[in-house]
Amino acid sequence: MTDEESIARGLEAERAMKLLGPAFELVIADYLGKIVDISAAEPWEAGKISKLAMATKIAREVQGQITAIVRSGELAQEKKRRADVIADMPAEKRKWALMGGVR
Numbered sequence: 001m002t003d004e005e006s007i008a009r010g011l012e013a014e015r016a017m018k019l020l021g022p023a024f025e026l027v028i029a030d031y032l033g034k035i036v037d038i039s040a041a042e043p044w045e046a047g048k049i050s051k052l053a054m055a056t057k058i059a060r061e062v063q064g065q066i067t068a069i070v071r072s073g074e075l076a077q078e079k080k081r082r083a084d085v086i087a088d089m090p091a092e093k094r095k096w097a098l099m100g101g102v103r
Contacts, residue, residue, distance in 0.1 A: 003076040010073010013066050024063040031056040 001009070035052045038045055086097045 003080050006076035007073050007080065010070050010076065013069035013073065017066050017070060024059055028056055028059050
């Protein structure tokens with residue numbers, strides 16, 4: 001995937017998280033609350049508790065994947081910004097920057 005594709009994908013994921021982030025938090029909180037309720041009222045219902053725990057884990061993993069895509073896009077943007085700065089430098093300074101001397 002090119003940096004441009006990664007940036008675009010990251011921006012799309014960021015927009016998605018603005019919409020879905022609160023929903024993820026609500027679902028996760030609801031599932032955790034139900035786990036507590038079932039554990040207190042029906043502690044013998046391990047199957048229900050396990051299913052809710054798995055649903056919570058899946059919601060967190062999906063949320064984490066979207067967040068990772070956002071971060072990947074941010075890193076690609078920073079890489080592109082740095083490359084643009086280096087490209088605009090005079091040749092002598094660019095040589096040092098490419099060797100890692102300038103950040």
